[in-house]
Each structure stands twice: as C-alpha cells, then as structure tokens.
Amino acid sequence: MTTPTATSTLPGRTVSLREIGPARRGTREDEVVVAVSPAFAGHFSKTIVDVPHAEVLRQLLAGIEEQGVTARVVRFRDTADLAALAHMGAKLSGSGICVGILSRGTTIIHQKDLPRLSNLELFPQSPLLDAAVFRMIGSNAAQYAKGESPQPVPTRNDQMARPRWQAKAALLHLKEFECIEAGRGPVDVELVFESSNAG
Amino acid sequence: MTSTAPRTGTAPRQSLRTEILEARPVNLDGFVEEWPEKGLVAMESAFDPAPSVRVEDGQIVELDGKTRDEFDFMDTFIANHAIDVASAERCTAMPSAEIARMLMDPRASRDEVLAVTRGLTPAKILDVVKLMNVVEIMQGMQKMRARRTPANQGHSTSARDNPVQVAADAAEGALRGFAELETTLGVLRYAPLVAIALQVGAQVGRGGVLTQCALEEATELELGMRGITAYAETISIYGTESVFIDGDDTPWSKAFLASAYASRGIKMRFTSGTGSEVQMGNAEGKSMLYLEIRCILMAKGAGVQGLQNGSISCIGVPGAVPGGLRAVAAENLVASMVDLECASGNDQSFSHSAMRRTARAMPQLLPGTDFVCSGYSSVPNADNMFAGSNFDTEDFDDWNTIQRDFQVDGGLRHVREDEILQARDKAARALQAVFAHLDLPPITDDEVAAATYANSSNDYPFRDVLSDLKGAQSVMDREITGLDLVKGLEAAGFHDVAENLLTVLRQRVSGDLLQTSAVLTADFTPLSAINDPNDYAGPGTGYRLEGERWEQLKKLRHVTSSTNPETEVG
Amino acid sequence: MGTSPTTELTRDDYPLSINRPELLHTPTGKPITALTMDAVVSGELSAEDLRITPETLQLQAQIADASGRPQLAGNFRRAAEMTAIPDAEVLAMYNALRPRASTGAALGELADRLENTYSAPVCAALVREAAEVYGRRDLLARPAADSDD
Numbered sequence: 042m043t044t045p046t047a048t049s050t051l052p053g054r055t056v057s058l059r060e061i062g063p064a065r066r067g068t069r070e071d072e073v074v075v076a077v078s079p080a081f082a083g084h085f086s087k088t089i090v091d092v093p094h095a096e097v098l099r100q101l102l103a104g105i106e107e108q109g110v111t112a113r114v115v116r117f118r119d120t121a122d123l124a125a126l127a128h129m130g131a132k133l134s135g136s137g138i139c140v141g142i143l144s145r146g147t148t149i150i151h152q153k154d155l156p157r158l159s160n161l162e163l164f165p166q167s168p169l170l171d172a173a174v175f176r177m178i179g180s181n182a183a184q185y186a187k188g189e190s191p192q193p194v195p196t197r198n199d200q201m202a203r204p205r206w207q208a209k210a211a212l213l214h215l216k217e218f219e220c221i222e223a224g225r226g227p228v229d230v231e232l233v234f235e236s237s238n239a240g
Numbered sequence: 241m242t243s244t245a246p247r248t249g250t251a252p253r254q255s256l257r258t259e260i261l262e263a264r265p266v267n268l269d270g271f272v273e274e275w276p277e278k279g280l281v282a283m284e285s286a287f288d289p290a291p292s293v294r295v296e297d298g299q300i301v302e303l304d305g306k307t308r309d310e311f312d313f314m315d316t317f318i319a320n321h322a323i324d325v326a327s328a329e330r331c332t333a334m335p336s337a338e339i340a341r342m343l344m345d346p347r348a349s350r351d352e353v354l355a356v357t358r359g360l361t362p363a364k365i366l367d368v369v370k371l372m373n374v375v376e377i378m379q380g381m382q383k384m385r386a387r388r389t390p391a392n393q394g395h396s397t398s399a400r401d402n403p404v405q406v407a408a409d410a411a412e413g414a415l416r417g418f419a420e421l422e423t424t425l426g427v428l429r430y431a432p433l434v435a436i437a438l439q440v441g442a443q444v445g446r447g448g449v450l451t452q453c454a455l456e457e458a459t460e461l462e463l464g465m466r467g468i469t470a471y472a473e474t475i476s477i478y479g480t481e482s483v484f485i486d487g488d489d490t491p492w493s494k495a496f497l498a499s500a501y502a503s504r505g506i507k508m509r510f511t512s513g514t515g516s517e518v519q520m521g522n523a524e525g526k527s528m529l530y531l532e533i534r535c536i537l538m539a540k541g542a543g544v545q546g547l548q549n550g551s552i553s554c555i556g557v558p559g560a561v562p563g564g565l566r567a568v569a570a571e572n573l574v575a576s577m578v579d580l581e582c583a584s585g586n587d588q589s590f591s592h593s594a595m596r597r598t599a600r601a602m603p604q605l606l607p608g609t610d611f612v613c614s615g616y617s618s619v620p621n622a623d624n625m626f627a628g629s630n631f632d633t634e635d636f637d638d639w640n641t642i643q644r645d646f647q648v649d650g651g652l653r654h655v656r657e658d659e660i661l662q663a664r665d666k667a668a669r670a671l672q673a674v675f676a677h678l679d680l681p682p683i684t685d686d687e688v689a690a691a692t693y694a695n696s697s698n699d700y701p702f703r704d705v706l707s708d709l710k711g712a713q714s715v716m717d718r719e720i721t722g723l724d725l726v727k728g729l730e731a732a733g734f735h736d737v738a739e740n741l742l743t744v745l746r747q748r749v750s751g752d753l754l755q756t757s758a759v760l761t762a763d764f765t766p767l768s769a770i771n772d773p774n775d776y777a778g779p780g781t782g783y784r785l786e787g788e789r790w791e792q793l794k795k796l797r798h799v800t801s802s803t804n805p806e807t808e809v810g
Numbered sequence: 811m812g813t814s815p816t817t818e819l820t821r822d823d824y825p826l827s828i829n830r831p832e833l834l835h836t837p838t839g840k841p842i843t844a845l846t847m848d849a850v851v852s853g854e855l856s857a858e859d860l861r862i863t864p865e866t867l868q869l870q871a872q873i874a875d876a877s878g879r880p881q882l883a884g885n886f887r888r889a890a891e892m893t894a895i896p897d898a899e900v901l902a903m904y905n906a907l908r909p910r911a912s913t914g915a916a917l918g919e920l921a922d923r924l925e926n927t928y929s930a931p932v933c934a935a936l937v938r939e940a941a942e943v944y945g946r947r948d949l950l951a952r953p954a955a956d957s958d959d
Contacts, residue, residue, distance in 0.1 A: 121521065122486065158488055200589040200621050200628025201268070207519070207556025208272045208280075214521045215278045313947050320939065321881060354878065458901050465897055467860055481947065485909045490949065492940035493907035495885075499933070500900045502889035505862035543885025579879065721857040726850055739847060745860050746845045750827035750834050751870040754886065756879065766825040770877050 056095035058082050058230040064115045067135030073105050073182045074139040075114045076130030076227070078121050079220040081144045088146030089167045089210055092175075098232060100172050101140060104179020110136075110186050112179075114232060118225040121217045124158055126227075127151035133227065136186035140178060145213040146170045150182050161185055162193050168206040169197040265592035272560045279523025279531070282514070282558055282567035283370060288530045291364035293332045295325055304363040312481040314534050317491035321541030322578075324358040331359030340371040343380035343577060346778030350383055357577050362533045365578075369529070369570040374603055377569045382607035383776040384576040386546075386769035387757035388783045390608030392651025393583060393615035394418035396438055397625035400697045401430035403675075403708070404668055404683055405623070407441030408691035411667035412660050413618035414445025416636065417652040419759040420471065420583075422615050424454040424625050431455055432715035433680065433708055435468045436725060439741065440674055441667040447740030448760035450507065450753070454626075457497060464506040467722025467745050471507035471753070473548050473583065473614070477538055478512065479531025482522040495542035505748030507758060509546035509581060510539045514567055515557030528558055529567045533574055540578050545756045547575045548614045550585020550604070553627070559590055559600075569603035576609070581757035581769070583614035589621065589628030597630050598642070605642070605650050608783060610757045612650050620696045633695070643793050649785045654795045656810065665692040670734045677728030678720060681707040819872040826869060833869060837861050837893075864890035884932070891930035907940055909949045916951070917941035 058077070067074065075098070082094040098114065105112040115133060117126040127141025131153035138161075141149045146167035149160050162181065164170055177194045184191040254262070261267070276285045294302035300319035301308045311319065324331075339356055342348040357365070372380065394413040398405040410421050423438045425431050435453040442449040453463055454474040463469045477494055478484045484491070494510065501508035512535035514528035523531060532549065539547045551558050551568050558564030568585065575582040584604040591597050604612045616639075617629035624632065631639060640654045668691035672683040681704060690700045722745045729738035743764050747753050753760070758768035776782030785793065801807045823830050827842065834842035836859040849855045867890035874883035892900060906912045906920055917937055924934040944950045 198627065200624070201592055203553075203556040203589050203627065204269045204559065204591050205556075206270055207554065208270050208560030211280065211515070211519045211521075211557050212272050212275070215275065215280065215518070218521045313943050313949070316943050351878070457904070461901065462897070467857065485949070488908050490907065490909055490940065490944070492936060492943070493904060493909075495936060496888075496907050496933070497904050499885050499888035499892055500904060502867065502885055503862070503892035503895075503900070504897075540881055543881035543883070543888075545882055721860075723850065723855065723857050723860060726847075730847060730851060735847075738850075742845070742847060742850060746842065747827065748860060749836055749842050749845065749862055749866070750825065750831075751862050751866050751886075752825040752827050754867075754870055755824065755873065755877075756882065765828060768824070770821045770824040770873065 054093065054095045054099075055086070055235050056082050056098055057233045057235070058114070058116055059233055060116065061229040061231055064133050064227040064229045066133055067113060069111060069135040071109070071186065072111045072113055072135035073186050074130040074134035075101055075105075075112055076126045076139050076141040077114065077116050078123075078126060078143045078217055079116070079118050079222065080121075080217045081116070081142065084216070084220050085144040085213070088144070088170065089206055089213060090146070090171075092146065092171060094144070095234060096172055097142065097146070097175050099234070100175035101142075101179040104176040104181075105183040108180055108183030108187065110183035114230050115227045116230045117227045118222045121214070121221055123147055123149050124151070124160070127160070128153070128155075128157045129227065138182050138186040140182045143167070143214075144217050145210055148175070148178055150178065150185065152185065164194070164196070166197065166199065166202050167210060168202045169199055265594070266596060268592040269596070270556065270560050274561055276527070277525055279518040279526050279528065280561060281527050282561050282563040283366070283527050283529035283570060284563065285527035285530070287525045288366060288527050289363045291332055291361050291367050293323070293328045293361050293364075295329055298325055300325060300328060304361050313490060314479065314481055314484070314538060317541055318362065318534065318537045322537040323361065327355070327359035328361070331356050332361055332364045336364065336367040337371055339368045340376070343368070343372070343384065343573075344376050346383065346776065346781075349777065350774055353384065353577060354579050357579075362530065362537055365533050365574055366527075366530050369574060372570070374566050374569055377566070377573050378603050378607045380573045381569075381576055381603070381609060382782065383774065384573060385607070385609055385774050386576060386579060386581055387610050387759075387767065388772045388774045389767065390649050390651060390783065391419040391611050391759055392417060392613055393420040393422060393611040394613075394618035395423070395587070395615045395624055395626055395629055396421050396441070396618050397423050397425075397623060398434070398619065398697045399426065399623045399625065400700070400703070401426050401434055402697055402700055402703055403433045403437035404671060404687045404691050404703075405619070405694065405697050405700055406434050407437040407444075407667040407671040408664040408694065409619045410438045410441030410451070411445035411663040414442045414449040415655050415659060415663050416618070418449065418615070418618060419651065420450045420452070420611065420615070421618070422452050422454060422473070426625050427709070428455065428459075429709050430712055431459060431463065432468065432712045432720075435463050436674065436715070437671050439468060439470070439722070440671050440725065440729070440737065443737050443740040443744065444667040444670055445663050446762055447736070448744060448762055448764050450744070450760060461497075461500065464501065465504045466720070467748070468725070470744055472501060473509045473511055475508065475510045476512065477510050477535050478516055478520075479534040480517050480522050480524045480526070482524070483517045483520045486520060486522070491538050491542065498542045498544040502754055505751055505754070507753045508544060509548055509583060510542070510544050511548040511552060512536070512539070513549045513552040513554055513585065514571055515551050515554030519554050519557050529570055532571045536571070536575050536578060536580065540580060544580075545754065545758075546581025546583065546610070548583040548585070549575055550587075550614070552585055552614075553588055555585065555588050555590050565600055565603070572604060572609060579756065579769075581610045583611035584609040586613040586630045587615050588626065588630060590630045600630060606646065606648055608649060616652075623697050637797055640793070640796055644796060647785050647790065649783070649789065649793065653792045654797060654810070661692055668692065670729060670732070670737050673732030673734060674725055674728040677731055678715070678724060680711040680715070818876070819869055820876045821873060824873050826866070834866055835863065837863050862893065864893045867893065888932050888936065891924070891928060891933050894928050894930070907937070909944070910951050913951045913953055914941055914945055917944070
C-alpha cells in the first residue's frame with residue numbers, strides 16, 4: 042500500500058517521504074532517530090485530530106534541532122507496533138534515542154537499552170497531542186540524546202477522549218496494519234516539504 | 241470507508257432542531273461502522289467459527305473447527321484445562337436454544353446450568369448467548385451470578401497521588417458501601433505510600449473492606465505479599481495469541497502467576513474485555529465477544545477464581561459499534577455462567593451523555609453482579625487515575641436514588657454528613673499516626689483538616705513530593721509490611737482500626753478469601769459463592785432487597801417526612 | 811507437600827476461619843487463634859506468621875473440589891507447592907514463562923528444579939506443558955537470539 046514517495050495532500054503544507062536506502066546503525070552520537078509507521082505521511086496524511094503529518098515532523102525536527110542535535114527519519118514498513126518500531130529505531134540511532142510515532146499520532150520516546158515494553162516517555166492519548174506537544178517531545182528526545190535528564194513533557198488527561206476517539210483510533214490502527222509490508226526492513230527517508238497551493 | 245465528512249464548514253443550512261441535537265452530549269461520542277473482516281464487530285460475525293468438539297482417548301482433539309495440530313495456544317489451553325472432557329461432546333451437541341432457555345428458566349437451577357456450561361466450547365457459548373436479547377441476558381445474570389449478595393467496588397485515587405486524600409476518600413467509600421477499593425498512581429514510585437493510605441483509610445471506613453493497588457505484575461504482587469494490599473485484579477489476558485504475546489504473557493505464564501498469588505494467600509482475579517484485541521490490531525478477524533469468551537475460558541482453565549470483564553478500558557470500542565453494549569452484557573453473563581466471580585466493568589469513562597452512561601449500567605445493576613462496578617470512582621473523575629470511571633462522586637445521590645426507585649442493591653447507600661466527616665477526619669489522623677510511626681514525611685494538622693472537608697485533590701495543601709518519593713522508597717527498602725501498619729495504628733491509639741487491619745491480614749492465613757467471589761462482611765465473615773451461593777429460583781427467591789438493608793436504601797439526602805411534611809427525614 | 815487430614819472437607823466447613831479454626835496454623839506452627847493484637851504488640855508475631863501454609867491451601871483445594879470447581883482446586887494445589895519457593899524466585903520463574911524468554915532446555919531445567927528442589931510436580935507439569943506448546947508455536951527463545959532485554 043505504501044508508495045515510496047506518497048504525498049500527503051493538505052491545505053497549507055505537505056510532506057512526502059522519499060526513500061533513500063536501507064536504514065543502518067548510525068555512527069553520530071548526537072543523532073535522534075524519528076521512526077515513523079508504515080502509513081505515516083503516506084496512506085494517511087494527518088493524525089486522529091487532524092494535525093497534518095507535515096506539521097508533526099516539522100515540530101519534532103525543530104524540537105530536536107533546537108537542542109543542537111541531528112534528526113534522522115526512518116520509515117518502518119514491517120511493523121505498526123509502536124514499542125517495537127521505536128525500540129528498533131533506538132537500536133539504529135547513534136545516540137540510542139528514538140522518537141517513534143504512529144499515523145494516528147501516538148508517540149513514544151525510547152532508548153535502546155530499555156526493555157521493549159518500557160520507555161522513556163509515552164504519549165498514549167493521540168487525540169491530545171498537538172503541534173506544541175510534538176515540539177516538546179522532539180526537544181526532550183534530543184536532551185536524552187545529550188545525556189541530560191529533562192523534565193518529562195507534561196501529560197494531558199482527558200477522560201472523555203475514550204468515548205470520543207477510542208473506536209476511531211482502533212479503525213485507524215487497523216488501516217495502518219493493512220499497510221504493513223512483511224519482510225521489508227526500515228529505510229532512511231528524506232523529507233520533501235512542499236507548499237500547497239490548494240489552501 | 242471514508243466516513244469523516246467535516247461537520248462544519250460551508251454546510252447547508254440546518255434546522256434549529258438539528259442545531260439542538262448537534263449540541264447534545266451524545267454527539268460528542270464516537271461511533272463507527274462495523275468491519276467484521278477485521279473483528280470490528282460486537283458479536284454477530286460470519287467469520288466466527290461454528291461450534292464443534294471431538295474427544296479421543298480422554299483428550300479434546302478438535303475444537304470449533306480446528307484439529308489439535310491447528311490449535312493456537314488459546315485453543316490448546318482451553319482444550320487442556322477449561323472444558324470438561326467427559327461432558328464436552330454431549331453438552332456441545334445440545335441445541336443452543338435449549339441451553340439459552342436453561343439460562344433464563346428459573347426452574348433450571350444454577351448448578352444444573354453449570355453441569356452443561358462446563359462442557360461447552362467457546363463457539364458454542366457464543367452460539368448460545370447470540371440467541372439472547374438483553375433482557376434475557378439480564379435474567380441469566382440474575383441466576384448465574386456466583387455470590388447471592390451483590391456488591392460494588394470503588395476507585396480511590398488522587399491526581400496528585402496524595403496519600404492523605406486517598407485515605408480520606410477510601411474511608412468515605414468504605415462507609416458508603418464499597419466492598420473492595422482499588423487505587424493506582426500517576427507517579428508509580430508513589431505506590432507504597434498510596435497503597436498504605438488506601439488500606440488504612442478503608443479499615444477506618446468499614447473494617448473488612450479489601451484493597452488493591454493496580455501496578456505492573458511484579459510490584460503489585462510484592463505489595464500483596466507484604467500485606468499492604470489485600471487482593472489483585474489487573475492481571476490482563478487477551479483473546480488472540482498474537483495480542484497475548486504483545487502483552488508479553490501466555491496462558492501458562494498467567495496461570496503460574498495466578499498460583500503465585502494464591503500461594504501467598506492473596507485473592508486475585510484476571511482482567512479481560514471485549515474490544516482489546518481489535519484495539520490492539522490483532523483480532524484475527526473474530527468478533528469481540530468470541531474473543532472475550534476465549535479469555536473467560538482461559539481464566540477458568542487457569543483456576544483463577546474470578547474475572548474483571550465488561551470491556552473495561554476498551555469500552556469505547558464496543559460502545560461505538562451496533563449491539564456493542566449487548567455484547568458487553570453478554571460477556572459478564574458468560575463469566576458468571578462458567579462459575580467465575582464477575583467484577584462487571586462500568587469502571588471507565590464511557591459516554592458524554594448522562595442518559596447513555598446510566599443505560600450502560602442497567603444490565604449489571606438490575607440483575608446484580610458480584611461487583612456491579614469494577615470500580616465506581618469514589619473520587620471526582622478528575623482525580624481518577626484510571627482515566628475516569630462511568631460514575632463518580634457527583635453521581636452518588638443519583639445512584640442511591642436509582643437503587644431506591646427500582647428496589648435494587650447496587651452496593652452503596654446514603655450516609656449522613658456527620659458520619660462522613662467523622663470518618664474522613666479519622667482516616668487522615670490514622671494515616672498521620674502511621675506515617676509518624678514509620679518515620680515517613682509528616683502529615684500536618686492542616687492536611688487533616690483539609691481532608692475532612694475536601695472534594696478533590698485541589699482542596700489539599702501541596703505535599704513535598706520528593707520527600708514522599710524518598711519515603712515511598714524507604715517503605716520498600718525497609719521491607720515494611722501490613723503488620724507494621726497494625727503496630728503503628730495500635731501504638732497511636734487507633735485500636736479499632738488496628739484490629740480491623742489485623743483481622744484482614746489474618747484472613748490470608750485461612751485462605752477463605754481465595755474461594756470464588758469472596759468478600760468480607762462488616763463482622764469479618766468471609767462471604768463467597770460457597771457459603772452465600774446464588775439460589776435464585778424465580779420470583780420471591782434469591783437475593784431480595786428487604787429488611788434492614790432495604791430500610792437503609794430508602795434513605796436519601798432529602799426525603800420529606802410523612803409524619804411532619806414540614807421536615808425531612810434522614 | 812502437606813499432609814491431608816483424614817477426612818475430606820466439604821462446603822459446610824467453609825469458612826475455615828470460623829467453622830474450622832482448629833485446622834489452621836501459621837508457617838511457624840502457631841494456631842490461627844494466636845494471631846492476636848497482644849501478640850503483635852509484644853513482638854511475638856512476624857510477617858512470616860501472616861502467610862498461608864501448604865496444608866491450608868490443600869484444605870481450600872478440597873473445598874473447591876467439593877464445590878464443583880476442579881480448576882480452582884488445581885490452582886490451590888499448585889499454590890501449595892509454591893509456598894516453599896522464595897518470593898524473588900517465584901517472580902523469576904514467572905518471567906521465565908513469558909513468550910520467547912526461555913529456551914526449551916531452560917524450561918526443562920525449570921521443571922526439573924520445581925520437581926526436585928521444591929517437590930512441586932503439579933507446577934512442573936504446567937511448565938513442561940508450556941515448553942511443549944511454546945516449541946510448537948515458536949515461543950521459545952532462540953539460544954543465540956539478539957536479546958531484547
């Protein structure tokens with residue numbers, strides 16, 4: 042389902058992820074890997090609450106880079122399990138730190154030496170993640186990469202997110218699973234932001 | 241599948257009535273179409289297997305269309321442990337309609353039904369309950385609930401993990417009638433202090449209330465082993481092999497864990513629920529109820545005494561599909577009809593609509609279950625660290641009124657203000673004494689005063705969180721146990737509370753609370769499916785809300801006196 | 811394994827804490843009636859006194875059997891065996907049973923240890939059954955696999 046250079050069509054700004062080649066273990070210690078799921082900025086173009094994937098990446102990268110750390114975006118194609126892709130992303134990351142993200146927006150900061158089902162920070166409630174939160178997540182990931190201990194990004198809680206969003210989240214998850222391509226390893230991708238005229 | 245047409249924008253003009261309907265809370269809830277191929281369907285799916293069972297040499301070799309070499313680990317575990325091999329072929333061959341009729345016919349006793357259900361396969365059980373509408377499901381529940389006397393469970397948590405709040409709210413919750421109280425944390429490291437607070441507060445409110453702290457398995461077990469908590473329930477199981485593995489467990493690891501709890505004398509139940517598999521993306525094309533029935537039978541096979549089910553944290557999924565709440569009612573019935581204790585959900589924020597929230601609980605409240613809610617938020621939902629319950633403190637008077645309206649026992653009662661204030665004050669003071677005894681960060685008199693009159697965590701002075709976390713760590717490092725709490729309470733003059741807690745701890749030596757559906761009454765009698773078996777046999781039988789208990793439940797905050805209508809009673 | 815009393819219990823014996831307290835004792839051999847506040851205050855009781863014994867679990871297993879709950883009784887019998895295993899080792903054994911956590915050989919050793927060191931044949935049978943199923947369902951650790959944790 043995922044095409045290598047799928048373009049998200051959005052008002053304002055779009056991003057496409059151009060596959061460069063197989064992702065390998067990074068050598069730069071000042072590198073954070075941003076691991077995206079199979080349908081991110083491909084089959085899907087926005088999170089469950091309509092934050093464009095272009096904006097998500099822009100904020101994550103800005104948060105990482107404002108800490109003087111380099112970001113590398115890796116597309117996982119054979120899993121849509123957040124813990125799994127983030128943990129594998131962390132193992133690819135030169136610093137051992139990875140931000141993993143699913144199409145619907147669920148995000149995690151992982152570290153290569155932690156157990157797969159553990160994490161540094163987890164943001165399970167995708168409907169509560171907006172641009173500002175993604176920027177803070179990027180910034181925190183970069184600080185972990187530098188060996189610092191940042192204050193965790195304040196978690197939000199909305200008891201009514203479940204009745205409103207849980208079933209849609211499940212539906213988005215199922216669709217993302219359909220985009221899984223078994224046996225295809227992670228690839229480095231290049232981000233191509235384009236201004237859209239259709240706004 | 242595109243179904244997300246924007247609601248705003250340059251839409252055609254709406255009627256004024258439509259505007260009102262659009263603004264109704266129910267339209268903030270999410271609803272989705274079914275997608276049976278992926279398991280996004282409640283209980284009626286063409287992709288569920290047809291029932292079948294075949295036994296050879298005392299072993300089940302075929303189950304629901306699969307032969308043993310095709311079994312996944314759920315099939316294997318269920319075939320090896322859950323289904324009575326001797327009666328499997330005979331029971332599964334019975335017409336489903338006959339079994340469904342037995343479930344609701346008062347002339348068939350609970351034991352007679354159990355003699356049939358113990359030999360049924362998952363697909364057969366599904367086939368039976370699919371024949372039942374929601375009223376029939378309720379009739380079945382009324383008879384099949386394991387314990388005769390229904391009960392309720394509360395959540396006592398704090399958005400700031402404030403132990404003083406947890407103690408005061410536990411005391412009030414216990415006084416209002418919860419037989420079990422459950423807590424969990426925002427900051428996990430706070431667990432020892434909050435678990436201590438829950439235990440102390442509960443024993444102030446009503447001796448014999450059982451407490452638990454929901455944590456990851458190892459820490460939860462450790463707090464239980466130390467006697468700081470009395471039972472456990474957040475031991476999750478799943479209906480497909482792939483999701484079970486994603487949860488890093490198997491039926492065998494969970495069965496082993498069940499025995500580990502029993503080996504320490506700790507009551508325990510598993511947790512499962514419709515929607516978890518599809519939510520985690522691996523329903524393997526089966527309906528939510530079919531997969532939940534596999535969980536229920538897995539729990540049965542593990543020999544665990546009970547199950548918390550009723551979708552639980554996934555309620556937004558069955559809640560969004562057609563017939564979803566019928567499936568949720570059915571999953572509770574299935575747990576009860578295979579003789580497990582059922583703590584029946586109603587424990588997670590479910591709807592923006594008060595009408596829908598109430599309706600959701602009727603299939604459990606009206607027939608009664610072992611625990612109608614698992615649990616009811618006995619703190620304001622903003623303080624509920626289980627992400628909100630279907631009911632909270634603001635609903636206390638509504639709940640009490642509904643019990644009185646229908647003459648049903650939902651486990652709670654109206655309590656006079658002076659009693660509540662007294663219990664809250666005493667709980668805070670008792671915890672203050674225990675903290676002092678154990679050299680934990682002090683609780684000030686200002687905190688005690690705040691606890692007495694507080695509603696939410698916002699009404700308390702801030703605590704020194706770092707000191708508390710150090711204190712919490714020291715509880716673990718110093719290996720403080722329930723016995724130390726008893727000593728602290730006794731030393732500070734809280735003799736009755738100390739005695740209550742000691743009696744609860746003594747129960748683990750007897751193992752009486754390990755039996756199905758066990759709770760402790762106010763006089764510390766273990767009440768379970770053994771000495772309080774559900775004997776419903778039609779009108780006028782079984783549990784009836786009458787006598788002293790009914791007099792209690794007639795009381796509300798405001799009831800006009802019939803003797804002197806210018807005054808209120810209560 | 812604890813010794814069973816000569817007569818099997820029935821559901822009428824339940825609750826044991828009320829109807830048959832004379833059958834109940836602590837792991838240190840005290841009768842349950844010795845668990846008093848006076849004993850707590852005088853320091854006679856330790857946390858060890860508040861644990862259940864294998865004998866009591868066997869009694870509860872008899873009651874579960876008499877109540878038509880064979881699986882529950884089986885759980886109590888495994889539990890009776892486990893009372894001898896230290897807390898930390900119980901948790902380690904649980905972790906060893908998680909998916910892909912142990913090789914087939916390791917599970918075999920675990921079963922042997924349960925049987926030989928702890929006289930726990932029922933628990934050992936559960937572990938051996940797990941090992942067989944894990945082998946068939948690709949849930950054993952590969953001996954040289956890249957470890958996750």
